Amino acid sequence: MKIGIISVAHMHAVGYMYVLQGMPNVDIVGIADEDRSRAEPWAKQFNLPLYSSYQELLEQELDAVIVTSENAKHHEHVIAAARAGKHVLCEKPLSTNLEDAQEMIDVCERSGVYLGTAFPVRFSTPVAAAKKAIESGQIGEILAIKGTNHGFIPEGWFTDPALSGGGAVMDHTVHLADLMRWFMETEVKKVYAEYDSRFSDNPIDDCGIVTLEFENGAFATIDCSWSRTKAYPTWGDVTMEIIGTEGILHVDAFGQKINVYSDKVGVKWDPWGDNMDEGLLRNFLDHIGQGKPPLVTGVDGLRATEAALAAYRSFEEKRTVVLR
């Protein structure tokens, strides 16, 4: 299977390329990036052709492309790929507004290609095991979920709203909103958020608490803050405390780690868990190969983005946003 990479603006592109290069029957055809300087080191490292325009890459023989550009450019890149007849896996958040997301979904459908959203956490083994435990009724009916998706303050375009569409709320609400929708097979009904810029001088939102209510009646909070300090030993964070009628399920997607206290490298959590990117890519490629949509679709990407956008609107208006 022949894969193209559109942009390395999002560093997940590098993780994906590592995984793809290790997969049998998968060839990365090339990287397209209008900013050659940021892409060149990776093109060299992976020994790949570098195209200065995505149009040039799309002219190559490709089965699918992975779009890892700045959030605001997903729309342009996904639509171009779809019109060129390539299946697309798009980095999250799918888009920075709902109209774009809907158009991306529609154009992919009309073009006869599949659109996947890169929510790799669904493929984390603890998270997948939690989904199974819920499905088998271990904790009964879900009443509430307390979630966190903490991170470090990112650099570059992530803190430029014109390119990112938003800060921590946009970046980190979508992962957990997706997992909660998936776990409960229900849609977000109401959203409220408190957020602010308190961890840096940058005026973009860098911390917040998003509260969701779902159509099934369950409620949840998501701490989406870029609140990890340099000294914090984390390598990632997705946790959920799931309150069910029959029990409680705690999931820590990054809990597969050992603790290191080193005079040389400092205090670190060193992960030993499975690579969730591998599950994401394998599922996407297997499914498009078999002619069926990937586990995480464009609609899933749209729904999660919808929750994040509602979070912004709720805080601006200081009232709960009702989505449906």
Add this chain to the structure above:
Amino acid sequence: MQHILLIGAGSMATVHAFSYLSLSKIKLVGIVDPNSEKAEPLAQMTGVPAFVTLEEALDKLEQVDIVDVCVPTFLHKEYVLKAALHGKHVICEKPLAGNLADAQEMIDFCNYRKVKLFVAHVVRFFPEYEKVKAHLDSGSIGQVGVVRMSRVGKMPAGHQDWYSNPDLSGGVVMDLSIHDIDFLRWCFGDVERVYAKGLRGREWNTKQLDYGLVTLRFRNGVIAHVEGSWAHEEFVTTFEFAGSEGIVDYDSSKDKPLDLKRRESSEAGGGVFVPLSTVEPNPYARELQHFIECIETGADPRVTAEDGFKAVEVVLAALQSMDSGQPVTLGERE
């Protein structure tokens, strides 16, 4: 020497009773409980007489300086007003009252009778919480951005199941999360806005379960998330204070100076879980000693009656938010 009359003979009253026995210059002189079957065993263990009413105790005891009210929340007002009427200083368990009118009446009457009213928000006296407060005050974690507090466990089996009745206990946010809400007020001052979701009023808010997630926005900008649960099996408290230059966290299920596990699982239910500390004197004794020192020196207490009022005010805003589905700005409450 301060002479203490204890009202109540349940879990909290027992902790207070033994705390008094451990303190010098303080004398526990009697225990009042309308249910003499409950009062007698505690009275015998502590070597003081039991009484059925406050009036009987005051009538028969030679000296009472302080009345310590450790009964269910809905009975606080009755005993606080009686104690103040008789000119006794009052220590009252949290929450001060289940509604603001009662809380205000209790404060006003104690002022009028010129007696002190202390509200037992004991978390301010737990060393792990004092320690994080010291970090905030010293600026070691920079500007605080987001705070996460959690207090979870089983729903306690109190007198006639009063905890499970939202009209009597106020539910898990009023009874349990109020500890963290008061502590956050100590750290960050007044609350601007509250948003909350809970099982309150929902089908599953039965005798077994209550759960609440409260988001607080403080006037100084801090965002705090408070989890309160009577849906968990084990009592656990956690906190995380994330600032621009550091993070301080604590998890009682991981940071355990003492851990005892009996081979057979003990019986379910039981009284309210009282987290004991391995420090000496224990936080309850330190709190009570502090209140008594304030009486003797006239110093301002670490937690005032007004703090007790404001903690209830924030909880009621959270409950209003759960009911209305909208954020509630303090000062604009119904």
